[in-house]
Amino acid sequence: MSATTRPLRDPKQDQVGLKNMERLEQQRRQKVARSRSDDKDMDTPMNDDQYTYPKTPKTARYNGPHQEKIYKNPNLQRKFNEQEYNDSEQILISDQAIAHSIDTSLPMIRIHCNPSIRSKETGVQFIKDFMKYIELNFRNEYPRHKDPIGLDQWWLQDNGNLFCGVTDDIDFYMYLCDVSHYPSSIGNVQIKLEPPKQLPAQNSVVIKFVPTTISKDDVLDEMKLRFSSIFMVNEMIGTARSSARHIRVIFKQQNEYEKIIYDGKIVIQGLILDVDEYLPPPKILICTKCNLPGHIKKACQSPYIICRRCGQDKENGDSHTECAIRCQHCGGNHISTDYKCPTIGNFRKNLLDKLKNNTDKLPAHVRMYIPIDCRKPNDRDRILTSSRRGYSAPHPPMTTTNNSSYSPTKNFWTSRQEAANASMSKEYSAIREFDNDLNKIKRDFDEEKNRINRLYEKQIETVKKGWLILQQQIRAQNECLASMQQVISTTIDCSVSLSTTNNILCEFVKTVCRDEQKEHIDSMKNTNGVTMTHLMQLKDSFQREMIQYSTIMHKQIELYQLPMESIFSSQNG
Numbered sequence: 413m414s415a416t417t418r419p420l421r422d423p424k425q426d427q428v429g430l431k432n433m434e435r436l437e438q439q440r441r442q443k444v445a446r447s448r449s450d451d452k453d454m455d456t457p458m459n460d461d462q463y464t465y466p467k468t469p470k471t472a473r474y475n476g477p478h479q480e481k482i483y484k485n486p487n488l489q490r491k492f493n494e495q496e497y498n499d500s501e502q503i504l505i506s507d508q509a510i511a512h513s514i515d516t517s518l519p520m521i522r523i524h525c526n527p528s529i530r531s532k533e534t535g536v537q538f539i540k541d542f543m544k545y546i547e548l549n550f551r552n553e554y555p556r557h558k559d560p561i562g563l564d565q566w567w568l569q570d571n572g573n574l575f576c577g578v579t580d581d582i583d584f585y586m587y588l589c590d591v592s593h594y595p596s597s598i599g600n601v602q603i604k605l606e607p608p609k610q611l612p613a614q615n616s617v618v619i620k621f622v623p624t625t626i627s628k629d630d631v632l633d634e635m636k637l638r639f640s641s642i643f644m645v646n647e648m649i650g651t652a653r654s655s656a657r658h659i660r661v662i663f664k665q666q667n668e669y670e671k672i673i674y675d676g677k678i679v680i681q682g683l684i685l686d687v688d689e690y691l692p693p694p695k696i697l698i699c700t701k702c703n704l705p706g707h708i709k710k711a712c713q714s715p716y717i718i719c720r721r722c723g724q725d726k727e728n729g730d731s732h733t734e735c736a737i738r739c740q741h742c743g744g745n746h747i748s749t750d751y752k753c754p755t756i757g758n759f760r761k762n763l764l765d766k767l768k769n770n771t772d773k774l775p776a777h778v779r780m781y782i783p784i785d786c787r788k789p790n791d792r793d794r795i796l797t798s799s800r801r802g803y804s805a806p807h808p809p810m811t812t813t814n815n816s817s818y819s820p821t822k823n824f825w826t827s828r829q830e831a832a833n834a835s836m837s838k839e840y841s842a843i844r845e846f847d848n849d850l851n852k853i854k855r856d857f858d859e860e861k862n863r864i865n866r867l868y869e870k871q872i873e874t875v876k877k878g879w880l881i882l883q884q885q886i887r888a889q890n891e892c893l894a895s896m897q898q899v900i901s902t903t904i905d906c907s908v909s910l911s912t913t914n915n916i917l918c919e920f921v922k923t924v925c926r927d928e929q930k931e932h933i934d935s936m937k938n939t940n941g942v943t944m945t946h947l948m949q950l951k952d953s954f955q956r957e958m959i960q961y962s963t964i965m966h967k968q969i970e971l972y973q974l975p976m977e978s979i980f981s982s983q984n985g
């Protein structure tokens with residue numbers, strides 16, 4: 413693949429790194445000092461204005477900086493020393509330089525405070541109030557981030573004017589890099605984030621061979637449609653060709669970074685472009701006192717601070733912001749910490765050789781880019797990675813894909829560039845946590861389902877009982893009505909026949925009685941006739957009504973029965 417011959421390194425970043433080497437070195441020194449706090453030869457790095465606190469139990473589970481592992485591992489140190497260069501012409505590649513070169517821990521966050529934080533108590537109150545403010549908004553923006561958030565270390569610098577902190581949580585770090593997430597003040601302290609000068613290697617991807625016809629902003633616009641957490645889009649100047657260059661994209665959220673790495677492709681203006689993880693080149697340790705690579709200021713032999721521009725004593729009274737640039741190492745027209753300098757360049761080559769020859773001793777998480785000038789003519793290996801045996805990379809949590817760009821040999825997890833153990837255990841604990849959450853949700857759901865089913869069955873049972881009682885009632889009422897109907901009909905019939913008998917009797921009595929009594933009997937007979945007619949009418953209307961009632965009742969029973977039977981049958985079936 414042609415990409416193997418093209419440099420991925422971002423020289424701009426190297427420049428940024430150089431400019432901040434002093435700061436970086438200071439930071440690294442503090443870390444080293446922290447990890448070597450039991451070393452009696454070293455002075456305590458903290459002056460009266462600096463406070464450092466032991467890790468809280470919350471953050472103690474994170475591993476310390478990578479150096480810690482190397483310094484504390486006597487075997488590793490010995491192995492490196494055995495192969496130390498003996499050639500006096502070459503600058504010794506110290507363990508410190510090795511540790512520094514592969515250190516990918518996140519830069520520190522620096523916050524300017526006004527008025528300055530003078531006491532430990534004020535500092536503690538400040539960070540408590542600050543975290544309270546930050547956490548609330550952070551949780552809203554990163555709903556999937558369930559881990560506790562906090563700093564691994566914090567301390568005060570510059571007489572309390574600077575609040576500094578480090579974290580290895582990339583999501584939290586990216587959140588803290590955004591100035592819009594800061595309030596203007598915490599309590600009565602006005603705060604201002606010092607914009608980070610170094611870009612993190614984490615959460616960074618490279619979109620390869622983007623045609624020059626597509627601008628950086630075009631890439632940003634199209635990516636914004638698919639990703640919500642883009643932190644920065646940068647052209648990688650060292651990769652520029654006449655028709656294309658690589659573009660580096662940094663994400664604020666790790667899950668979006670993981671998604672694009674997993675996809676391995678992105679479509680910009682209809683073109684399918686390859687996406688790869690961004691690998692940082694190994695960093696060069698340069699002394700801030702004498703500008704030579706390979707050691708720190710504390711170990712420096714130089715009697716005075718040497719100007720990076722002119723190579724003279726920085727305290728000789730000249731203005732060293734305007735002095736003539738002449739490299740102290742080679743006399744060239746560049747500052748003495750420039751990667752262009754053969755001294756720095758050679759050191760870098762030697763360092764890379766040493767790293768490449770000792771890949772079995774590298775921590776398992778290391779994945780770095782080998783700059784093209786540090787490769788042998790036929791050496792096409794552009795990735796520096798640990799060859800430690802017995803280390804097996806965990807597989808990505810997704811199922812296999814046909815996407816050819818996603819090579820199965822590529823280690824999905826180590827691309828995070830985090831401390832191996834901390835990262836792995838964090839990933840695994842996150843996966844486990846997620847798994848547990850899923851199981852819990854499933855259990856809760858099943859329990860709820862069973863509860864609802866039981867309730868439903870109970871209710872159906874009650875309805876069934878009610879329905880049976882209702883049916884019995886209706887039947888009893890119908891029987892009662894039927895017998896009443898019969899009684900009433902019989903009574904009417906009897907009354908009618910009694911009236912008839914009465915009429916016959918009246919006729920008979922008329923033949924035997926006196927004339928004055930006949931009139932009385934006639935009126936009795938008339939009354940009897942009226943009663944009989946009334947009874948006959950009553951019987952007719954009663955019978956009609958009974959027929960209507962029974963029709964309605966049958967219809968009602970039918971209406972009840974249909975839904976009830978369907979409920980009972982569906983419950984059984």
Ligand SMILES: [Zn+2]
Nearest residue numbers: 699701702712
């Ligand atoms: Zn030095």
Ligand SMILES: [Zn+2]
Nearest residue numbers: 719722732735
């Ligand atoms: Zn100077």
Ligand SMILES: [Zn+2]
Nearest residue numbers: 739742744753
């Ligand atoms: Zn030079």
